Amino acid sequence: MQTRKLIGGLTFALLAAGLAGGAMASESQWDKNHPRREEVNQRLANQNQRIHKEVREGEISHAQAARLHREDHQIRQEERVMASHDGGHITRADQRALNQQENAVSRQIGK
Incomplete structure (x- = not known):
């Protein structure tokens, strides 16, 4: 027993x-799969597609596209570093800062 x-x-x-x-x-x-990370990364993916479209349409040069891709890459790296510091997610302040950077890149696409 x-x-x-x-x-x-x-x-x-x-x-x-x-x-x-x-x-x-x-x-x-x-x-x-945190919603804030997904939103930031989806914006980066959309910007990547917009850059490719602008190159195809002749709106921006390959050199301009390469510079924009580098800026997006730096934002993505920063998002990963922020997430590693906050247990795998980003804070609202992190998201706000990343969105501001993405907005600056977005304004440069198709100028």
Whole structure:
């Protein structure tokens, strides 16, 4: 009887530990898909497409496109650094700063 209780207790402990580990895994997945990060990265992807379109249409040169891509790349790198400092997500202040930088690049596209 003692052995049965011990096995039942160990099974419960292992099950509880597995559930806690699953919760931690979903938290890290949530951080990767955090809405503020998704919004910033979606804007960068849209700007990338706009840059390519402007080059195809002859609105900007390849050199101008390369400069804009570099600026976007720097913004993306900054977003990743910010996220690494805040547990996988960015704060509202981080998002605001990144959006301001994206706005500056956006205004340069198609001038």
